Amino acid sequence: MAFASSSMAALSRPLAAVSSGLGSALSRASQLLTSGSLSSSPTASHSSTRRFISDGTVGSKGRPDSLFLSDISMSGHRAPLLLGWLNYLERHLPHVGFFEPIGGRALAGSELSVDRHVELMYRVFNMKGDATRMTGISDTEAAQLIASGKQSEVLDRIYAAYMAYKAGGELDLCLVEGPGPLMGGTELDAQIAAALNAPVLMAMSGRPNATANDYYNKAMVKRQVFADHKVDVLGVVINGLPREHHAILSSQLRDKLERAGLPFAGALPEDPVLSSVRLDEVRTALGATQLYGETWLGDVEFDEVVVGSQRLEELLETLVERPMGRPLVVTSADRLDIVLGLLAAQLSVRGPSVAGVLLTQAGASRITRSYAKSAVDNIFAGLSNNTGASGGGPDGAAAANGSAQGSLYRGALLPVLSTDKHLAEALAVIGRMDASILPTSIRKVTQCKMLFDKYIDANAVVTGLQKSRPTRVTPKMFQHTMKAMCRASPQHIVLPESVDKRVLAAAADVTARGLARVTLLGDPTTVQAEAKKLGLDLSGCHIHNPNSSDRFDKYVDMLVEARKKKGMTREAAADTLHGDINFFGTMMVAAGDADGMVSGAIHTTASTIRPALQMLKNPASSLVSSIFFMCLPDRVLVYGDCAVNVSPSAADLAAIATTSADTAAAFGIEPRVAMLSYSTLGSGAGPDVQKVTEAVALVKQQRQDIKVEGPIQYDAAIDPAVAAVKVKGGSEVAGRATVFVFPDLNTGNNTYKAVQQSTGAIAMGPVMQGLLKPVNDLSRGCTVPDIVNTICVTSIQAMQFKQRTQAAVAAAAAPK
Structure with missing residues (x-):
């Protein structure tokens, strides 16, 4: 912002393009989709009518259950697109959600303490449930994990949070906003979209001198990034295209993209309402409070900032010289004469127009210096009408409740904000501000919806969403589902190789996460001592010593019975169980003392599988x-x-x-x-x-x-x-x-x-x-996650065995 003044600094700011952001997503279902027309507003440029097919087969026919908005311009201007898409989808689907994979900063003074776009969608669309569940991981945590080389863990946490959010809300559709501008760029967006199995809508921001070729080339390059990750791209949409070139650029870009097989969903033009900074944005940025005036007036724009540091009459002369302006006057809290002077000017039909007044800290704390504030309170309270919302002080509150009587003034009162920041600091904050959209920005929200309906061809994207695709299980989906099944019914898995630190780490992890009940074979004292050295908590594991097992003789008898045709004796069976820990673990499974076994971290495949082939062959x-x-x-x-x-x-x-x-x-x-x-x-x-x-x-x-x-x-x-x-x-x-x-x-x-x-x-x-019961082998180069995954696979196989057994028993008991 630039300063200008006459014995004052008048701060004039070019009004930047509004932040916008779109993220979209379809969830669980066409069976709940309404069959209403999906065309945009009748005034939309491309309003061919399409319908969601309410056939109950979205999942079974493989249609994607999410739509992912990726800002490939990295500008962060996504809010208008997000609002437009969510409004459009809510008109046609009963339950639509919104999800931020990586949450950014919250709005200043936010009660929800969630990402600003999450709060915007949550409040504007009156979403239900816990808003904190609409974010996968915080930007701070994500940055730390990525810096530590743990990007896979970031994706795991995002996927788990996303699935929990969708399941908890029983959503028909979930709109997902890519975190690219926040961190990771298009590459991270593509990885997240692939993990969520979500088709992508690429969003770009308009630039003053960009040509159709510029937008086209950017789209083609970014499309390939998604293609490299096997992510479907449904189209391109633009926010903030320069209005003077909107028609020609839209036409040229549509032709170019469609020749490349990429639908163009349209472009929102630059808009003066969206690019303006409003009083509620200033209030939020400064953490200010509103002392006087109607609260709804916070949703009005101002076109410049005027610093009132001179005499009142000089300030009024300056304002009169700007008859068409609507400034925000910034002055210190000890200049209540300016507040009263501007109030008087507002009462007159010929007075200069002012959007509002911001009072900044003046010298010592205002806690000990009132600057005749109580007198000003009474003046404002006396002007409040019975239905207006006045400002600070008990009298102002009383007026807001309709207790002030006898006022002849029936107009809107001048909004007066107060901040604890000093004048220079407050001006610096305002100078850095870009136009944004808050939950209280009623006019901006309404404008976003109107522009979207007029300029965006949502059908171009919906057509891609409705195309049937083969059901595809991604690795994240597979592992999440597998672990959810394990947590729902933990099985008892025996791990013979307690001398391996990877096995101990996996055992600690599995039991801590409730994925399985684990028995480690070995000497308890030795195993616990090793775990202590490694900093592992094995309190959830059972440690069983084969050499002192009270089940040893039982297993010997079972082995002799099973292998007697091969000449097995008790002595040979005892030697086998003493000498082969995999055989002992297999006997636990055969006897029903464990549901499955995992080994092979330090043993060959043959030594792991051979006992199972002898004892558990079906x-x-x-x-x-x-x-x-x-x-x-x-x-x-x-x-x-x-x-x-x-x-x-x-x-x-x-x-x-x-x-x-x-x-x-x-x-x-x-x-x-x-x-x-x-x-x-x-x-x-x-x-x-x-x-x-x-x-x-x-x-x-x-x-x-x-x-x-x-x-x-x-x-x-x-x-x-x-x-x-x-x-x-x-x-x-x-x-x-x-x-x-x-x-x-x-x-x-x-x-x-x-x-x-x-x-x-x-x-x-x-x-x-x-096999009758599951025994699975590990690679000797396995990692801890490999062991955890194999334990989960073995657990699910154990569940299958129990289900088959129960079904067989039920069938045998059924009357013939």
């Missing part, structure tokens, strides 16, 4: 096999068999396919099974192709409920574009497969490792299938 299952959950950046796939069966037959491949499909379904992944080969549906021939062909036929014969395709090559199974060329006649699996069955161990093992090492994917497994 007689009803023809084959024991394994799968890996491959957690790619944008989805979770199932690979099998990559660890157990070296050269499976056609019948073995069919068994692997059906079991893997059931495992995928149990973990929330819709099974679409691709039986892999070097040939796609007869494009090549040979014994290996014939084996896969026979396996596909067996699956279709045995399990008609499973979607299966093969023989098929990997590219045709995963890429819709390749599938369209190689697979004719349509397929429910080609290009959309989620379960990949490899023809042999050599192919499967090398493929999972190649994908893991080349893409950075998390390979969770091997997860054993076909």
